[in-house]
Amino acid sequence: MTGALAVILLLVGIIAVAKTVRMVPQGFEWTVERFGRYTHTMTPGLHFLVPIMYSVGRKINMMEQVMDVPSQDVITKDNAVVKVDGVVYFQVLDAAKAAYEVAQLEIAILNLVMTNIRTAIGSLDLDESLSKRDEINTKVLHAVDQATHPWGLKVNRIELKDIQPPRDLVDSMARQMKAEREKRANILEAEGFRQAAILKAEGEKQSKILEAEGEREAAFRQAEARERLAEAEAKATEMVSNAIASGNVQAINYFIAQKYIEAFKSLAEAPNQKFVMMPMESAGIIGSLGGIAELAKESLAGASAPRPVAVKQGG
Numbered sequence: 001m002t003g004a005l006a007v008i009l010l011l012v013g014i015i016a017v018a019k020t021v022r023m024v025p026q027g028f029e030w031t032v033e034r035f036g037r038y039t040h041t042m043t044p045g046l047h048f049l050v051p052i053m054y055s056v057g058r059k060i061n062m063m064e065q066v067m068d069v070p071s072q073d074v075i076t077k078d079n080a081v082v083k084v085d086g087v088v089y090f091q092v093l094d095a096a097k098a099a100y101e102v103a104q105l106e107i108a109i110l111n112l113v114m115t116n117i118r119t120a121i122g123s124l125d126l127d128e129s130l131s132k133r134d135e136i137n138t139k140v141l142h143a144v145d146q147a148t149h150p151w152g153l154k155v156n157r158i159e160l161k162d163i164q165p166p167r168d169l170v171d172s173m174a175r176q177m178k179a180e181r182e183k184r185a186n187i188l189e190a191e192g193f194r195q196a197a198i199l200k201a202e203g204e205k206q207s208k209i210l211e212a213e214g215e216r217e218a219a220f221r222q223a224e225a226r227e228r229l230a231e232a233e234a235k236a237t238e239m240v241s242n243a244i245a246s247g248n249v250q251a252i253n254y255f256i257a258q259k260y261i262e263a264f265k266s267l268a269e270a271p272n273q274k275f276v277m278m279p280m281e282s283a284g285i286i287g288s289l290g291g292i293a294e295l296a297k298e299s300l301a302g303a304s305a306p307r308p309v310a311v312k313q314g315g
Contacts, residue, residue: 019051029095031057058099064091080126094152
């Protein structure tokens with residue numbers, strides 16, 4: 001009998017010590033209740049409670065938590081049905097409020113997030129819902145954070161993981177994107193042909209301008225050469241005329257030889273002339289050239305001879 005009593009007392013002592021000494025792990029806070037009423041919150045560390053009178057109420061996780069938002073059907077402003085899911089990041093800042101201000105905290109947060117997602121996407125068209133994901137995230141985060149503030153929570157981020165439109169809309173958008181890409185490709189190709197045509201026309205224009213400038217320069221050079229040739233022929237004609245006027249018969253041979261050589265040159269350069277008959281002796285040509293040589297010698301001798309000085313006689 002005494003042994004059984006000792007065992008009972010030992011068990012009671014162990015339970016009393018377990019109820020008295022409490023150790024809160026890091027990242028958690030425990031609420032303390034006295035006869036079922038909240039009194040204070042225990043932070044991480046070692047604590048002592050009076051058994052029976054005080055007890056642990058709720059064990060609240062104070063670390064940032066991640067909660068998945070299940071996929072749900074949402075109707076957009078233009079009556080398109082899309083499937084949306086997401087993820088929520090939240091953290092408890094006040095353990096007492098999170099424990100006693102709301103029942104089933106995670107379910108309350110989840111329902112609140114899903115409701116605000118439907119509200120945000122329902123006010124947008126399908127195209128806006130797909131392109132303005134950051135705007136939707138910000139709008140939902142602001143609404144949920146304000147609603148959960150009385151619960152001692154801080155909602156840090158809400159991210160929409162996937163917005164999935166119906167299959168027929170996806171196929172329609174794919175065809176639209178393909179048509180748009182083909183349109184841009186055709187525009188770029190046409191623009192390339194246009195630029196090529198412009199560059200080609202510019203090149204032909206510059207080529208014609210340069211060709212015209214070259215022809216003008218050549219014509220100018222040819223005109224200048226003809227002018228100088230005419231001046232030389234005029235000078236030669238003047239010299240020959242002066243020689244004839246002074247009684248030199250050899251000057252006549254110059255014109256005969258010149259015309260003879262020009263006629264023979266034209267005959268020899270004719271494109272349909274393969275064989276030339278010469279009915280005259282080549283000595284005639286040599287004789288004419290000799291006359292030209294005699295004329296040149298006499299002209300040089302006359303130019304080098306001293307001119308006579310006229311003496312005026314007195315009366």
